[in-house]
Amino acid sequence: QVQLVQSGAEVKKPGASVKVSCEVSGYTFSAYVVHWVRRAPGLGLEWMGWIIAYNDKTNYAQSLQGRVTMTMPRDTSTRTAYMELRSLRSDDTALYYCASTSSSRAADLSFWGQGTLVIVSA
């Protein structure tokens, strides 16, 4: 059974960086994609990008280019995806989710993490 478990809540000051983790288990092979999606208070879902587990290829939302980096190191016994967002602003305050799927060119986010709250406040 596929499971995604995310790291805990973070409080950051404007201008700082945050790195959220997402431990993925249950896949037999690395033929899957990890997406990152966020939901700001009162707003809808926003796709941030994805990383392909077997070759580390990434694809970022144009609105976040230059501020976001997604990684998935292979030198650990567990596969953990990371999403780092830099130069934080107040409007980056949101619940951040990781989600996995087998396709890199579809919107079928089959499995979701529980979410990580990131608050950006002076």
Place this chain on the structure above:
Amino acid sequence: QSVLTQPPSASGTPGQTVTISCSGGSSNIGSNFVYWYQQLPGTAPKLLIYRNNQRPSGVPDRFSGSKSGTSGSLAISGLRSEDEADYFCAAWDDSLSGHVVFGGGTKVTVL
């Protein structure tokens, strides 16, 4: 401003049918599958409909999806109080280097 357009709210009484529309364009819904997600208060989104009209295991058949041209729709029949949630449509968009686009979400209220 979301790429896919949904009504912000919909409502119905228990037992009624509620339909939510999702309007897109040629680069997203027009050439790719539509997906629907349900987000209950305080929980992560859940895949409700995939590939326009398919239900994952465990999703009641009260939920159905369809697609025509550049629009998709989600119908909830036999509305129940536990269906009160936010619903989002999504699709792959072929523009730029390709990306996922979401609708702005529809809040369904059970009266």
